[in-house]
Amino acid sequence: MRIKILLVFLAISSVCKAQYSFSGYTNPEEWDRSVYLSIVEDYRKMSGVYSEQIIAKTVADSTGYFEFKGNILDNENRIYRIHVDRCSDIQQEINHFNGHCSDSEALLFIAKNTDSLKLPFSFEDQVFCQIESNNPKASAFIKIDSLKNDMRFAYGEFRSEANRKLNNKKWFKTLQNFGESLDEPLAELYIYTYLSDRSSDLHSYYVEDLKRNNYYDNLKLRLQNTYPNATYTKQYINELEADRYMLAAANGKYAYNNWSFLLYAFLGLSVLTNIYFFYQSWKRNSSKIEELKSKLSKQEQVVLEHLLLDKTNKDIAEALFLSVSTVKTHTNNIYKKLNVQSRDDTKSLFNK
Structure with a gap:
C-alpha cells in the first residue's frame, strides 16, 4: 500500500x-x-x-x-x-x-x-x-550575438573596402562553422537568416556558397530529424528551393523569350512608378500630419491619439489618470489650434 x-x-x-x-x-x-x-x-x-x-x-x-x-x-x-x-x-x-x-x-x-x-x-x-x-x-542566441559583436569590431578596425571584403569572406565561414558547432539546428537558422539576408553584404557570399556547399542540404536533414513538425523546417525547405530555382534561372537553365522579358520589365517599371508616386503622396501626408501635431503640446498630442481612436472623454481620463474636465480643456485647445469644430472634423483632418 x-x-x-x-x-x-x-x-x-x-x-x-x-x-x-x-x-x-x-x-x-x-x-x-x-x-x-x-x-x-x-x-x-x-x-x-x-x-x-x-x-x-x-x-x-x-x-x-x-x-x-x-x-x-x-x-x-x-x-x-x-x-x-x-x-x-x-x-x-x-x-x-x-x-x-x-x-x-x-x-x-x-x-x-x-x-x-x-x-x-x-x-x-x-x-x-x-x-x-x-x-x-x-543561451545559443546570446553566444551567436557575442560572436557577431566580435565581427563588428573587426569591421570597424579599418574602414576600408579591402578590409570589408576580407572580413566578409572570413566571417561568413566563421559564423557558419560556429553555428554547426553548437549542435542545435535552431541556432543555425539564426545564423542562416543573417547570412542569407538579401540586404546584407554577405548575401553575395551566400549565393556563391549555395552553388557548391552541401552544408545547406545537411542543415535541412538536421531540421527534419530534430524538428519534423516545426514551422521552421518547412519554411527553410521552401526558401532553399526558391533560392536554388532563382540561381538556376540566373544561370540560363530556364529560358525566357525577349517578349516575355520586355513584358516583365514593363510591368516591373509600372509597379515601381506606382510605388514611387504612392510614397511621395504618403510622405507629403506624413509631413502635413507632423506639422499639425507640432502645434500641440505633448499632453495634447497624447489626448489627440485617443480622440482619433474614438475614445470618450471618460475613457481618456481613466487611461491618462486625468479628470474629465481636464480632458475637455485639452480637447478644446486641440480644436482651437487645429482650427476645427468637432471630433469628426479632427478625424477627417488626419485621415486625408
Whole structure:
C-alpha cells in the first residue's frame, strides 16, 4: 500500500513539475513594468517585435521582478522572445504591428514546456544579457550575438573596402562553422537568416556558397530529424528551393523569350512608378500630419491619439489618470489650434 501511495505521489509530482517558468528582473525606473513573452514561428521575424507573436503578458513588481509560468508551450524546443519597452498602449499597437519598436529591449532564447529560465541583472545592471537555464540550448542566441559583436569590431578596425571584403569572406565561414558547432539546428537558422539576408553584404557570399556547399542540404536533414513538425523546417525547405530555382534561372537553365522579358520589365517599371508616386503622396501626408501635431503640446498630442481612436472623454481620463474636465480643456485647445469644430472634423483632418 505504501509503495502505491509513493508511486501516486511521484506521478503527481512529475505532472506538477511539467511546466515552464521564465523569470527575471527589469529596471522599473528605466522600463515600463509590462513584460511580454512571444513565440517566434517565422525565423525571418526574430529581429523586431510583432503583436501576432505575443502569447503572454505580465507586470513586474516594484523591484522589477517578473515571471511567466504555465504548461501551454510545446514539448519540443522552440524559439521564444521576452521583451520590454517604453511604448504607450497606443504606440504599441502601431509599433508591434510593423515589427519596429526602437525603444525596447529583447532576448531570444530556446526553450520547451518543462524548462526553467532565469534572467539576472548583469553587465552593470543591464537586462537580458545573461541566461541561467536547465536547457543547455537556451543561451545559443546570446553566444551567436557575442560572436557577431566580435565581427563588428573587426569591421570597424579599418574602414576600408579591402578590409570589408576580407572580413566578409572570413566571417561568413566563421559564423557558419560556429553555428554547426553548437549542435542545435535552431541556432543555425539564426545564423542562416543573417547570412542569407538579401540586404546584407554577405548575401553575395551566400549565393556563391549555395552553388557548391552541401552544408545547406545537411542543415535541412538536421531540421527534419530534430524538428519534423516545426514551422521552421518547412519554411527553410521552401526558401532553399526558391533560392536554388532563382540561381538556376540566373544561370540560363530556364529560358525566357525577349517578349516575355520586355513584358516583365514593363510591368516591373509600372509597379515601381506606382510605388514611387504612392510614397511621395504618403510622405507629403506624413509631413502635413507632423506639422499639425507640432502645434500641440505633448499632453495634447497624447489626448489627440485617443480622440482619433474614438475614445470618450471618460475613457481618456481613466487611461491618462486625468479628470474629465481636464480632458475637455485639452480637447478644446486641440480644436482651437487645429482650427476645427468637432471630433469628426479632427478625424477627417488626419485621415486625408
